[in-house]
Amino acid sequence: MDLLTALLLLVHLIPVSATKNGVTSKNRKRVMPDPATEPPVMDPVYEALLYCNIPGVAERSMEGHAPHHFKLVSVHVFIRHGDRYPLYTIPKTKRPEIDCTLVANRKPYHSKLEAFVSHMSKGPGASFESPLHSLPLYSSHQLCEMGELTQTGVVQHLRNGQLLRDIYLKKHRLLPSDWAAEQLHLETTGKSRTLQSGLALLYGFLPDFDWKKVYFRHQPSALFCSGNCYCPLRSQYLEKEQRRQYLLRLNNRQLERTYEEMARIVDIPTKQLRAANPIDSLLCLFCHNVSFPCTKNGCITMDHFKVIKTHQIEDERERQEKKLYLGYALLGAHPILNQTVSRMQHIAEGRKAGLFTLYSAHDVTLAPILSALGLTGARFPRFAARLVFELWQDREKPQEHSVRILYDGVDITFHTSFCQDHHRRSPKPMCPLENLVRFIKKDMFVALAGGSTNYYEACHREGF
Numbered sequence: 466m467d468l469l470t471a472l473l474l475l476v477h478l479i480p481v482s483a484t485k486n487g488v489t490s491k492n493r494k495r496v497m498p499d500p501a502t503e504p505p506v507m508d509p510v511y512e513a514l515l516y517c518n519i520p521g522v523a524e525r526s527m528e529g530h531a532p533h534h535f536k537l538v539s540v541h542v543f544i545r546h547g548d549r550y551p552l553y554t555i556p557k558t559k560r561p562e563i564d565c566t567l568v569a570n571r572k573p574y575h576s577k578l579e580a581f582v583s584h585m586s587k588g589p590g591a592s593f594e595s596p597l598h599s600l601p602l603y604s605s606h607q608l609c610e611m612g613e614l615t616q617t618g619v620v621q622h623l624r625n626g627q628l629l630r631d632i633y634l635k636k637h638r639l640l641p642s643d644w645a646a647e648q649l650h651l652e653t654t655g656k657s658r659t660l661q662s663g664l665a666l667l668y669g670f671l672p673d674f675d676w677k678k679v680y681f682r683h684q685p686s687a688l689f690c691s692g693n694c695y696c697p698l699r700s701q702y703l704e705k706e707q708r709r710q711y712l713l714r715l716n717n718r719q720l721e722r723t724y725e726e727m728a729r730i731v732d733i734p735t736k737q738l739r740a741a742n743p744i745d746s747l748l749c750l751f752c753h754n755v756s757f758p759c760t761k762n763g764c765i766t767m768d769h770f771k772v773i774k775t776h777q778i779e780d781e782r783e784r785q786e787k788k789l790y791l792g793y794a795l796l797g798a799h800p801i802l803n804q805t806v807s808r809m810q811h812i813a814e815g816r817k818a819g820l821f822t823l824y825s826a827h828d829v830t831l832a833p834i835l836s837a838l839g840l841t842g843a844r845f846p847r848f849a850a851r852l853v854f855e856l857w858q859d860r861e862k863p864q865e866h867s868v869r870i871l872y873d874g875v876d877i878t879f880h881t882s883f884c885q886d887h888h889r890r891s892p893k894p895m896c897p898l899e900n901l902v903r904f905i906k907k908d909m910f911v912a913l914a915g916g917s918t919n920y921y922e923a924c925h926r927e928g929f
Contacts, residue, residue, distance in 0.1 A: 496844050496872045509774035510767075517548070517752035518847045520573040520620050526874035528853055529632035532894060534860045535867070537637040539812045541805050541822040541854040544625065545831050545846045546662040547618025550609035551746040555738070555765075557731045558758035561750055565609035567616050575623045578616075581668050591676045593660075594683040600657045602664060614658040617752070619665045621849035626669020628874075634670070639820055644671075646678040650808070650819040652689065653681050654826060662849070663825030670821075687827045690800035696924035702793035709789060713780055723772040730763045744773045752848075785841040794836035795909050799920050802834065806905045809856045809898060813866045835872070837909065839882025843872055857895060867895035883908060 504511055529537065554560055564571075567582050575581075585602040592598070604614050633639040640648055651667070653659045660681060667674065686694050714720060721735075727743065728735040747770050750757055757765040784790045801824070808819050824830070831846040852872050859865040870878045878884055883904035884896035910917045917923035 539856040543852040545850040546658040547621040547849040553742040565604040622665035623669040626666040650822040693800040699796035794833035797833040798837035866898040
């Protein structure tokens with residue numbers, strides 16, 4: 466038994482038995498803390514495994530659940546790219562030897578992996594918005610390049626796409642069999658890992674899709690803010706938030722001692738090690754079950770990893786408690802949420818464009834959206850995280866539309882700030898669309914407590 470399997474068993478992430486229909490007795494994914502099934506104290510290894518999102522355990526999903534008299538009319542999906550090679554390396558250590566080619570006989574595997582590679586090999590002539598047309602459509606380096614999507618990352622999103630296909634196409638018939646190009650709206654940032662993640666999910670969702678019908682739009686900003694990216698007050702909130710992070714780290718003596726020990730092992734100044742963001746590299750090694758680096762001065766160990774990961778979790782917890790990040794999140798997420806709710810309104814009016822919308826993005830895209838929606842208990846976006854907005858029409862009252870919001874398959878609609886009390890006052894199982902519209906158009910600015918009534922005013926009012 467290898468180390469990672471042992472750790473998975475230790476924290477009950479690999480079930481020892483399965484129940485009917487292959488649904489496991491333990492569910493690997495958790496998006497909101499569950500004290501009944503999780504470790505009694507914070508466990509950095511448990512949290513790291515959740516973050517890795519290693520394929521292999523069947524997942525239950527609440528997507529597409531509604532009473533029979535509701536009709537699904539549109540779906541809007543935000544994803545974080547899948548598992549990737551590190552963005553940083555620890556100086557004076559050997560780069561992790563992780564293969565980024567897509568190989569059928571290597572784990573993790575997906576039944577559509579070979580077909581995906583074959584289909585991608587036919588797509589280089591596809592028309593994408595510049596500069597996306599210059600990016601590779603699938604990973605192909607035997608030694609991964611920095612930030613490159615791994616086979617694990619591809620499989621994660623093939624699984625996501627297949628899951629959404631089973632629910633939204635086979636069950637709800639969201640798209641007709643002869644779907645048109647305008648019924649899809651696809652956006653991605655200019656990174657190969659986000660384009661490739663989006664393509665993997667799309668292939669799982671629409672196998673062997675017609676390349677002539679697929680067009681990915683380029684989004685220059687990780688916030689997906691389109692032409693509304695200039696926001697001085699958002700920048701001020703971010704600077705204050707970064708200062709908070711710095712002070713929290715400065716006050717953590719155990720963390721500083723750990724950095725000092727690791728710096729001594731790799732024989733570099735502590736400041737240089739810290740700047741190299743070692744957790745990014747260590748998480749990659751951990752997720753791929755690769756040993757941590759050793760030198761003549763010793764080895765970086767699991768104890769070092771636990772200290773840094775624990776601090777990361779504590780930082781996340783404090784971040785959610787402070788209003789600094791909430792201010793940044795409200796201003797950072799408003800443009801994309803406003804675009805999403807506008808699409809929903811158009812579809813509610815009878816338009817057929819953008820029935821399925823996919824934004825292939827980053828952790829720094831999803832995290833502000835989660836916070837802006839009031840989901841302070843939600844976990845930081847794992848690899849291949851998915852956030853889904855569903856729009857439903859009441860067949861008995863066709864003018865009435867409702868929304869559901871799901872995070873990694875868990876219905877979190879009634880955890881949001883704009884609908885957390887609705888189910889106590891109404892028997893309806895979903896949130897009225899007008900609640901979301903009012904939140905985006907008005908209440909987000911009220912939450913900023915500056916008297917602003919629109920995004921421009923909120924961004925340009927005097928700050929701290």
